[in-house]
Amino acid sequence: MIHFSRWKIILILGLCSLGLVLAAPNLFSKEQLAGFPAWVPKSTLNLGLDLRGGSHLLLEVDLRSAFKERLANLVQAIRAELRSERIGYSRIGATRDQALVVIRDPDKKARRGRGGQTNIERAAKLLRRLEAGTEVDVSGARITVSYTVEARRERDSQVLQQSIEIVRRRVDEFGTTEPSIQSQGSNRILVQVPGLDDPERLKKVLGQTAKMTFHLLDERFGFGTPLPTVAPPGSFFAKQRPDKRQDLQGGPPGRVYVLKKRVVVSGEHLVDSQPSFDTGRPVVSFRFNTIGARKFGRVTQENVGKPFAILLDNEVISAPVIQGPILGGSGIITGGFTVSETQDLALLLRAGALPAPMTILEERTVGPDLGADSIAAGQIACIIGFILVLVFMVMAYGIFGVFANIALVLNMALLLGGLSLLQATLTLPGIAGIVLTIGMAVDANVLVFERIREEVASGRTPLSSVDAGYRRALTTIIDANLTTLIAAIILFEFGSGPVKGFAVTLSIGLVTSMFTAIMVTRLIVVTYLRLRRLQTLPI
Amino acid sequence: MAIFPLRLVPPNTKIDFIGRRKIAFVFSALLIVLSLGFIAVKGLNYGIDFKGGILMEVRTPGPADIDGLRKRLSGLGLGEVALQEFGRPDDVLIRIERQPGGEKAQMVAVETVKAALGNDVSSYRRTEFVGPKVGGELIQAGILAVVLSLLAIMVYVWFRFEWQFSVGAIVALTHDVVATIGLFSVLGLEFNLATVAAILTIAGYSINDTVVVFDRIRENLRKFKTMPIETLLNLSLNQTLSRTLLTSITTLLALLAIYIFGGAVIRDFGFALIWGVLIGTYSSIYVASPVVMMMNIRETITSGSVGGGETGQENPAQ
Numbered sequence: 048m049i050h051f052s053r054w055k056i057i058l059i060l061g062l063c064s065l066g067l068v069l070a071a072p073n074l075f076s077k078e079q080l081a082g083f084p085a086w087v088p089k090s091t092l093n094l095g096l097d098l099r100g101g102s103h104l105l106l107e108v109d110l111r112s113a114f115k116e117r118l119a120n121l122v123q124a125i126r127a128e129l130r131s132e133r134i135g136y137s138r139i140g141a142t143r144d145q146a147l148v149v150i151r152d153p154d155k156k157a158r159r160g161r162g163g164q165t166n167i168e169r170a171a172k173l174l175r176r177l178e179a180g181t182e183v184d185v186s187g188a189r190i191t192v193s194y195t196v197e198a199r200r201e202r203d204s205q206v207l208q209q210s211i212e213i214v215r216r217r218v219d220e221f222g223t224t225e226p227s228i229q230s231q232g233s234n235r236i237l238v239q240v241p242g243l244d245d246p247e248r249l250k251k252v253l254g255q256t257a258k259m260t261f262h263l264l265d266e267r268f269g270f271g272t273p274l275p276t277v278a279p280p281g282s283f284f285a286k287q288r289p290d291k292r293q294d295l296q297g298g299p300p301g302r303v304y305v306l307k308k309r310v311v312v313s314g315e316h317l318v319d320s321q322p323s324f325d326t327g328r329p330v331v332s333f334r335f336n337t338i339g340a341r342k343f344g345r346v347t348q349e350n351v352g353k354p355f356a357i358l359l360d361n362e363v364i365s366a367p368v369i370q371g372p373i374l375g376g377s378g379i380i381t382g383g384f385t386v387s388e389t390q391d392l393a394l395l396l397r398a399g400a401l402p403a404p405m406t407i408l409e410e411r412t413v414g415p416d417l418g419a420d421s422i423a424a425g426q427i428a429c430i431i432g433f434i435l436v437l438v439f440m441v442m443a444y445g446i447f448g449v450f451a452n453i454a455l456v457l458n459m460a461l462l463l464g465g466l467s468l469l470q471a472t473l474t475l476p477g478i479a480g481i482v483l484t485i486g487m488a489v490d491a492n493v494l495v496f497e498r499i500r501e502e503v504a505s506g507r508t509p510l511s512s513v514d515a516g517y518r519r520a521l522t523t524i525i526d527a528n529l530t531t532l533i534a535a536i537i538l539f540e541f542g543s544g545p546v547k548g549f550a551v552t553l554s555i556g557l558v559t560s561m562f563t564a565i566m567v568t569r570l571i572v573v574t575y576l577r578l579r580r581l582q583t584l585p586i
Numbered sequence: 587m588a589i590f591p592l593r594l595v596p597p598n599t600k601i602d603f604i605g606r607r608k609i610a611f612v613f614s615a616l617l618i619v620l621s622l623g624f625i626a627v628k629g630l631n632y633g634i635d636f637k638g639g640i641l642m643e644v645r646t647p648g649p650a651d652i653d654g655l656r657k658r659l660s661g662l663g664l665g666e667v668a669l670q671e672f673g674r675p676d677d678v679l680i681r682i683e684r685q686p687g688g689e690k691a692q693m694v695a696v697e698t699v700k701a702a703l704g705n706d707v708s709s710y711r712r713t714e715f716v717g718p719k720v721g722g723e724l725i726q727a728g729i730l731a732v733v734l735s736l737l738a739i740m741v742y743v744w745f746r747f748e749w750q751f752s753v754g755a756i757v758a759l760t761h762d763v764v765a766t767i768g769l770f771s772v773l774g775l776e777f778n779l780a781t782v783a784a785i786l787t788i789a790g791y792s793i794n795d796t797v798v799v800f801d802r803i804r805e806n807l808r809k810f811k812t813m814p815i816e817t818l819l820n821l822s823l824n825q826t827l828s829r830t831l832l833t834s835i836t837t838l839l840a841l842l843a844i845y846i847f848g849g850a851v852i853r854d855f856g857f858a859l860i861w862g863v864l865i866g867t868y869s870s871i872y873v874a875s876p877v878v879m880m881m882n883i884r885e886t887i888t889s890g891s892v893g894g895g896e897t898g899q900e901n902p903a904q
Contacts, residue, residue, distance in 0.1 A: 097851075105720060107689075246713065247700065250693060406689040408717045410696075417643065417711035417851075424849030432843030436836045443594070443832055476780055479844050479852050483787065483859065486840030487794075490833040494798065497829040504597055523801040527794045530742055534735045534790035538783060541731035543724070546783045553787065 048517040049510055049573050059566045063457050066559075069464030090467045095474035097545050098422050100415030101241035102249060105408045106214070108234050113206045113403035114199070121146045121192060124177055132157075134170050137188075145193035148174075153188040203233060209402045211236055216398035217252050235408070246412045248391065256404045257395035259314030260358045261343070263350060264366070268305040281308050288362045288382070304363055306356055312342045320396035322389035323379065329389040330379045333396060340376025348372035357382075359392070425478035432482045433459070440489055444496050447586050450571045451492040454563040458488050461559040466552065474548030484556030491528070491564030495520040500586055509584045510576055517569055524561060532557050594835075595828040603823045603871055604816045604879065610872035614761060621768020628771050633778030634714060636728070638684035638721035640696055643712035644703065649675040655706065662702055664695050673850030677711070689717035728782040732763065735786055739793050743800070750881035751800050755793060758874035762792045762865050769861055780855045788862025791837070795830060796870040802826050803878065815884045819875050834867045 072080055072091045080089045096103050118141040125148055129136055135151035153167035171190055175183045180198025184191045207230055214236055218226045227239040265282040278284050287302040316339025323332040335343055347369050356366040357380055365382040440448035499516030539550035634641045652669050659667045665683045672679040685691040692715040736759055744752035766785055770777050802822040845856035
């Protein structure tokens, strides 16, 4: 324990210098760092949102609803397929997990030229090749089509990826630096946006699916006619957006329309959308791509003088009358908007619709001033804790306390360097973790020093006391720190956000403090003893 | 150098810790019963992390008129609204209970509150809301984390020592965890994710302390094969006493710095850790070691089934 080979000394000094070099960038400002040559390490501490200010939002994608829509489409496809083959059915629809159809006259021969198959055989054959990743099950006259587990999982992950992409586009529109958007689990998205002035707006923008569709009104139930109790086939009810303002071109808020189910054109064909003004009123202007423009042009041409409705997430935002054919593919939406509403709507339309609705499960927003206050308070706590421990160690162990303090300073450098290198997020509890590490880091040294004192008391020579002290304390140090490390690692696994940051600093702190106590202090103590050749140890 | 080095504990102390184990057991039993009683009857003041709900920290232009703000917010029909000064007279912490009706309702309530506060607030320092779904998951994750880490520590100690030590460690740790949760119940401190982190850290600190004592007990068991177990435990505790106190003091110094200067947001966290260091130090002396003794550790060790440790082969010091 008192012999260091040359390579070991070089390794210890090398690691310490590396720690100092990696920690050094934190002393400089971003601007200063940018001026340094390229080979200088520039990673600084990665501050968490609770320190730099910003919003943390946990979103959940409603995969169930996306799946429901997919099933509805499947039912549509089945219906079309059976119709084109003229196979009759008595029932068709979707259950919770599958599409179901009951074939009429299942055992009757299908149309001529189909190889003598019965209706049910023919239908099953058709439905089997309808869509990849489906399983078809026939029992009696019933055919069920369900998605395989893999197909469903794959689609779910697609929906999540698409949602992340749309969320990213929407967040990017806010123009903040370094937003982080990542998936969490199979159906969640964690959005972290530093330095945001208006988190409410972000939440509003993220909370909307923004599915825009254009529908014609069912002419039998135009303005002024009484509404039917149930929607007629091919039509559906839609409500005017519940807003306090009255739309000049639509009805009052909450007004119910009967709309044709067929979508004339939808938001997916939009190429651009901007907030704008029309005769002094805030409006949203939009432009379709070629396909959208063609569809929109044809319908407006055929329906001049008739009203149509623009729906956003199944609510009518505007129901103007078609004044004339709109052939250029661009138009405006008037909806009694405020300026900021047109800005948000234009943003949503530009970024595109989400494949499934999302809900915000959790929000944690910290204002920039609280973040700055927390950093300042954390720094003061660190410095004061540090000084208290330094003074106490010198009081308790004299010159050996000074050695432990050198190790403690190096320990801090290694900890900061490690955090910068790993780009681990430093949070407010993380700062508490650093301060706690300061207090606990000296423990390994205390264990050794106490042991040396005992050895001295039992009459050993200084060198032999130091040797035995380190040797005997070693297993204790490792056992004691490993058990604490176990708790810290589990905390990291299960904790979220700021708590994770605490676990990271605590874990790195434990490792660096073991290194500095066992290696660095020992090197200093041994070197000191060799230089001074003392008869008694000043401990 | 006359006063240095300062010795907090004179060498060769002979304090009879084990002799007082009965008093300690009564004290600990009382502590645990009281803690469990308070947890059962008074319950815990769960923060929004677990309960769901809304938390806002706002700064007002001048000293906050808390009663006025409370009246205004109570009129919004958002259920229970709690306000308190937070660290400074112009800082107010607003807690609003979980809104019925899922995730969206929480978001709407945040908007309502912001609209109602209007110009009475100069800045929103913090806005947090946790929906019912996440809250439930966080409780589960928190409980799982505490239980798993206790088990992992137990297994580690079992692996490195004898099973008797592992029992002693787990009893001491559970003692610390229950007493800490009990303290939160008694004082009505907010129990949130940071508290779970504090509990795990306390467990980490306490086991650290306990393992140091265990290490010495194991060493002495091999060295002094005929020493009565009571004497041996007392010897081990006295030998490690100086270290126990020194480490506790340096850790407490650092924690006091967090508690006093670290800001209002982590004050409770710092407080929990300070309590943890005290209870952890107490339990490694008065709970963990007596439990090991009660498990008849002597018989296992002297029958010679010990593994590990390099000190075993050495000649005993006088």
